Amino acid sequence: MKRLGVALIVGLLAASPLPVGGQPNSAAPDQTPKASASNEDKPSSYVPGLGEFMGRIQVDHAKLWLAGEARNWELAGYQLSELKEVFSDVQDLVPRYHNIPVGDMIDAIITGTVTELEGAIAVHDFNKFSASFDSLTAACNSCHQAANRGFIVIRRPAQSNFSNQDFSPAAK
């Protein structure tokens, strides 16, 4: 399912004026300077997008908490698997960001806390869930600090920003 997200992002990149996958881009609006060939000298300008992945990760992180807080373990498990997939997309597509090995850092600091969360969700243990969730949040922040983004501080959501979604478990 997340593959769709990747395809979308790759599609967006292809629709940009930058040369991606050698596709001609006649449909792209011509807002590039005349010397558009100079883009080809800057492959680094097309990979970033890490901030966009992070925006999705922020949503998954919030929804994971809201689901766990509501003891909606099915949704929490789903949300955690979505979060994992986005991190794995980052590893595939943005393994290095401004010389920072984000792919390896994800293995080093995220994978363990995700496994802990999976364990807590499997046994429907809220105390374990909230402790592991805080470890995950600390891992987010430790990478931000290591990546010179220490001003991006993640915390537990205090309330839902998603008034159009009911986080309580569905009546069976």
Ligand code: HEC
């Ligand atoms: C492996 C390193 C790493 C990990 C782990 C990480 N981040 Fe990030 N995050 C970054 C970097 C680097 C940026 C800055 C990206 C940029 O400036 O384009 C960023 C940016 C962000 C942003 C700002 C993007 C925006 O659009 O506002 C948010 C929010 C964010 N991260 C949330 C999270 C959350 C939540 C987690 C944990 C679940 C997390 N990050 C884990 C490296 C990481």
